[in-house]
Amino acid sequence: MEKQKVTAFAPATVANVSCGFDILGFAIEDLGDKVSVSLSETPGVRVVKIEGDKGKLPYETEKNTCSVAVKAMVDDLGYTGGLEIELYKGLPLGSGMGSSAASAVAALMATNALLGNPYEKKDLLPFGIESERIACGAGHADNISPSLLGGFVLIREYTPLDVIPLHVPRGLYCTLVHPHLELNTSDSRSVLRRNVSLQDATTQSGNIAGLVAGLFQEDMALISRSLNDVIAEPSRSILIPGYDEVKEGIIPAGALGCGISGSGPTMFILSPTEEIAWEVSRISQQVFDKIQLPIDLYVSAINTRGAYIIEEEI
Amino acid sequence: MEKQKVTAFAPATVANVSCGFDILGFAIEDLGDKVSVSLSETPGVRVVKIEGDKGKLPYETEKNTCSVAVKAMVDDLGYTGGLEIELYKGLPLGSGMGSSAASAVAALMATNALLGNPYEKKDLLPFGIESERIACGAGHADNISPSLLGGFVLIREYTPLDVIPLHVPRGLYCTLVHPHLELNTSDSRSVLRRNVSLQDATTQSGNIAGLVAGLFQEDMALISRSLNDVIAEPSRSILIPGYDEVKEGIIPAGALGCGISGSGPTMFILSPTEEIAWEVSRISQQVFDKIQLPIDLYVSAINTRGAYIIEEEI
Known part of the structure; x- marks a missing residue:
């Protein structure tokens, strides 16, 4: 049929x-x-x-x-x-x-x-x-x-x-923090520099190479060291209140790192276990409560x- | 003792x-x-x-x-x-x-x-x-x-x-072509641009990520597609006579790709088999014979x- x-x-x-x-x-x-x-x-x-x-x-x-x-x-x-x-x-x-x-x-x-x-x-x-x-x-x-x-x-x-x-390492979890902000994709793009220093380009290359190696080797520490964006994050994160505070709070709690999802305003946080992914969602909630910006939180496997x-x- | x-x-x-x-x-x-x-x-x-x-x-x-x-x-x-x-x-x-x-x-x-x-x-x-x-x-x-x-x-x-x-894929071979030229490391460095376009930085990131993935997955075709340097090679290869001709000749012969070894003048060529590594050494010899520049050739496993x-x- x-x-x-x-x-x-x-x-x-x-x-x-x-x-x-x-x-x-x-x-x-x-x-x-x-x-x-x-x-x-x-x-x-x-x-x-x-x-x-x-x-x-x-x-x-x-x-x-x-x-x-x-x-x-x-x-x-x-x-x-x-x-x-x-x-x-x-x-x-x-x-x-x-x-x-x-x-x-x-x-x-x-x-x-x-x-x-x-x-x-x-x-x-x-x-x-x-x-x-x-x-x-x-x-x-x-x-x-x-x-x-x-x-x-x-x-x-x-x-x-x-x-x-x-390859996706076993155990990897993601926390998504979605602040109720409107960010226009083309605004997010316009804050990007059109040129970057050779040094920043090389650093970014080293980090993406490390991240890919970390995924294949299931090396959570290497993934964590590599989750560092020197090109887009420095200018884009300014558009997201609370971003820096969340970033500072989650690493001591055991998260691997974070970044801006797409062109924002959602933040993603990667964690090596589900438990840590929930813990960093609570930390994020506290940060946004303090600045009185409503958020949605999602905790999910890959x-x-x-x-x-x-x-x-x- | x-x-x-x-x-x-x-x-x-x-x-x-x-x-x-x-x-x-x-x-x-x-x-x-x-x-x-x-x-x-x-x-x-x-x-x-x-x-x-x-x-x-x-x-x-x-x-x-x-x-x-x-x-x-x-x-x-x-x-x-x-x-x-x-x-x-x-x-x-x-x-x-x-x-x-x-x-x-x-x-x-x-x-x-x-x-x-x-x-x-x-x-x-x-x-x-x-x-x-x-x-x-x-x-x-x-x-x-x-x-x-x-x-x-x-x-x-x-x-x-x-x-x-x-990870090193099985079968990967390298051909080194050392033209008898003197290139000063600091000269090679001075021809580099100090800034690169965001587009070139992103392309370079994509390629190094692809290369690392290709090494782990032993995917020779992906390694080949990724062996492309948009940052240093365009300005540095000009200092090496014969470079472009060798590059054009080796790909049809089955090589994965090539580049400048360190800051030159040696070229490296990666091949998926020892046989192809020898074949591209012969092709390289012909190119440098034509421009009458003496070279040393080495064919080696990793x-x-x-x-x-x-x-x-x-």
């Missing part, structure tokens, strides 16, 4: 992982978006339902990241039938947790399954990147790739796209399977 | 490994320096014999890299006895193959064994770095570390020193054990 409707889940992600600015992302367990895609007798790709976005997301096919991604896919495939998309947001918008990417990836996964899996999972990437061009003004892959594939993913190069899944199908209706 | 004389070997090394500019080095099998250190009744550290240097190396304790390294070690140890050093150069000077580092490392290994191994191998690093301050004007670790430890070694940070041995003791006399 032909499938009529497929629902998929795609996880939240952390991009710009510290010294992996613009090239490294990872996926979060549980937290994410759900998308259902149904066959329709009316040709074309349509968004028919959006929940959990407080009315902020567009329904227009050419503006919603789900439909942009699905449209890119069906155009590539030459599929001309009708598809209806329902989006259930589990992720806050504009948080720096890969909200637009999770929606697009879930839509792609669901559509691919609905149409009989014409694509390998990895081959869905370019359609997701196309949708990021709409959401961010640039075709980034550092949220799309980990949301689709799971784990830590290196985006070594964009043209041609070279996406490399890395998602190693990426996006997946939840339900298929025939 | 107490040892009277110990002889050690330390291998040649490639530093500034392409996108690993200033942070990554590896060691070469066979090619290297030998140093004998003997107990003497006259206190102090002395160089008593140098062979294979065509008379170019200094005998003064404070100028020869062997004696500078050994002096730093015995000062740290509080050893006040007499030590006599004999240096047998197997490496050409000023070639970019870590000649000064190999001498210092061999001297440190021999002295450590002679004095009953008061230090772990890794703890000899700071004394070697001290000797590089004399040879290069800066305390680099990217030749010293692989010469001592073998394999690919990441120098993530200098202060405090953080040296990380990486040395994974670093420096070692050859002989102990009691």
Whole structure:
């Protein structure tokens, strides 16, 4: 029997992982978006339902990241039938947790399954990147790739796209601290210097090399020493009140390090155990209580399977 | 019985490994320096014999890299006895193959064994770095570390020193092409830009991350894609006639990539098999024959054990 409707889940992600600015992302367990895609007798790709976005997301096919991604896919495939998309947001918008990417990836996964899996999972990437061009003004892959594939993913190069899944050490946990601030992605980008010193470039290279080695060797101490971004964090963290205080508080508590998730305002904190990940969430809460800035907190393992199908209706 | 004389070997090394500019080095099998250190009744550290240097190396304790390294070690140890050093150069000077580092490392290994191994191998690093301050004007670790430890070694940070041995894929071979040119290390450094674009810094980070992942995953294709230095090579390769022609010729022959060894003029070429390493040595010979520049060629596996003791006399 032909499938009529497929629902998929795609996880939240952390991009710009510290010294992996613009090239490294990872996926979060549980937290994410759900998308259902149904066959329709009316040709074309349509968004028919959006929940959990407080009315902020567009329904227009050419503006919603789900439909942009699905449209890119069906155009590539030459599929001309009708598809209806329902989006259930589990992720806050504009948080720096890969909200637009999770929606697009879930839509792609669901559509691919609905149409009989014409694509390998990895081959869905370019359609997701196309949708990021709409959401961010640039075709980034550092949220799309980990949301689709799971784990830590290196985006070594964009043209041609070279996406490399890395090893995920056992026990690694993430705490996400989402302050209720609005940070515009293009503002976050405009505070970056356009040139960096050779010394800073070399330091950043040493740290990302150390981080990758630490992931493969499951060396938590090396991961911790390497989680140091000398390029983006110094200027971007100024935009996030409480950032420095949290950073100072979590290391003595046993966290490996922290950084700005995507272009913020969410902070991510990596810990070697679940227990420490909860402890640093309490420390973060205290810091933000003091400055009276409301936050959401998430404690999660690293998602190693990426996006997946939840339900298929025939 | 107490040892009277110990002889050690330390291998040649490639530093500034392409996108690993200033942070990554590896060691070469066979090619290297030998140093004998003997107990003497006259206190102090002395160089008593140098062979294979065509008379170019200094005998003064404070100028020869062997004696500078050994002096730093015995000062740290509080050893006040007499030590006599004999240096047998197997490496050409000023070639970019870590000649000064190999001498210092061999001297440190021999002295450590002679004095009953008061230090772990890794703890000899700071004394070697001290000797590089004399040879290069800066305390680099990217030749010293692989010469001592073998394999690919990441120098993530200098202060405090953080040296990380990486995995060496089976089958990896190196071809060294040493044109008979004199390149001054400080000239090579002066052609470097002091600032780089954020884009180039990010590209370099992506490539070193890809290279480290490729080494751990034994993924030769990924190593090849990642061997691309956008920071130092573009300006430094201009100083080496034939460089671009060799680079163009070796990739179609199956080499993974190439770069400038240290600050040149030696080129290193990495290949996935010994057969290809020999083939690219022939291609390199043809290029330099055409421009009538004499070269030395070495084809070698990656040395994974670093420096070692050859002989102990009691």
